[in-house]
Amino acid sequence: MQGIPFYKYQGAGNDFIMVDQRDNQWINREDRELVEKLCHRRFGIGADGLILLQNHPGFDFEMIYFNADGREGSMCGNGGRCTVAFARQLGVIGDRCHFLAVDGPHDANINNPEWVELKMIDVTQVEEGSNFYYLNTGSPHYIAFVDNVDQIDVVQEGRAVRYNARFRAEGTNVNFTQLTANGLKVATYERGVEDETLACGTGVTAAALAYHLKRGGPKGAFEVPIQVKGGDMAIRFEATAQGFSDVWLCGPAKMVFAGEIA
Numbered sequence: 001m002q003g004i005p006f007y008k009y010q011g012a013g014n015d016f017i018m019v020d021q022r023d024n025q026w027i028n029r030e031d032r033e034l035v036e037k038l039c040h041r042r043f044g045i046g047a048d049g050l051i052l053l054q055n056h057p058g059f060d061f062e063m064i065y066f067n068a069d070g071r072e073g074s075m076c077g078n079g080g081r082c083t084v085a086f087a088r089q090l091g092v093i094g095d096r097c098h099f100l101a102v103d104g105p106h107d108a109n110i111n112n113p114e115w116v117e118l119k120m121i122d123v124t125q126v127e128e129g130s131n132f133y134y135l136n137t138g139s140p141h142y143i144a145f146v147d148n149v150d151q152i153d154v155v156q157e158g159r160a161v162r163y164n165a166r167f168r169a170e171g172t173n174v175n176f177t178q179l180t181a182n183g184l185k186v187a188t189y190e191r192g193v194e195d196e197t198l199a200c201g202t203g204v205t206a207a208a209l210a211y212h213l214k215r216g217g218p219k220g221a222f223e224v225p226i227q228v229k230g231g232d233m234a235i236r237f238e239a240t241a242q243g244f245s246d247v248w249l250c251g252p253a254k255m256v257f258a259g260e261i262a
């Protein structure tokens with residue numbers, strides 16, 4: 001068989017098809033239909049998104065991310081962490097890297113083979129509404145605090161927000177966030193996938209920052225452990241007078257299988 005080589009990765013259950021495009025243009029960025037088909041769980045490989053790893057001058061690599069609907073999305077945090085694990089597997093990088101994504105440059109560290117820490121963009125603007133927060137951590141996120149995440153119909157309630165008059169055109173990701181004894185529990189409805197995913201990196205980052213504001217926003221360095229349906233993650237950040245900087249998204253990133261697209 002001689003098809004397009006691919007790798008399948010997952011980070012806390014947020015899963016991605018990876019294609020190494022350093023030497024070959026296997027997938028045309030404009031080919032929305034192909035990407036959508038490959039991400040389809042019945043007609044394709046099945047994934048929340050697809051990522052191309054490409055060369056880019058001045059960086060270790062560039063990450064091009066598509067949502068499962070085949071459109072190039074905004075930043076994907078878990079996809080970024082999985083791309084770092086993939087780059088390491090390919091021998092493109094060692095334990096540290098500096099790469100380019102749609103929202104700009106990112107640094108990342110691999111502390112043990114299956115745990116990747118990714119530096120996210122600084123956040124200076126957070127909208128506070130009645131019982132919600134809205135902010136951009138590379139992707140737009142609506143955060144609603146709830147008493148019990150397990151009792152939420154994430155697809156139905158997430159869709160109600162994503163398709164309301166305000167968000168219908170551009171879409172938004174929606175994160176239902178519960179306070180736990182030592183951190184947060186988060187469930188996410190993702191635009192572009194238009195479904196619940198088991199984890200969302202930019203989403204849990206947004207949830208941690210919103211939670212910090214909710215509890216009064218003290219200045220200093222913080223770490224928030226986060227439980228998602230697909231595993232355990234953590235966010236570290238520095239809260240300053242200007243907002244949030246030195247924001248790190250930390251969690252598992254694992255290769256699941258490799259194959260060839262027929």
Ligand SMILES: N[C@H](CCC[C@H](N)C(=O)O)C(=O)O
Binds near residue numbers: 077
């Ligand atoms: N799963 C991703 C988010 C993808 C963002 C995408 N759904 C969009 O808003 O375009 C993450 O780990 O951050």
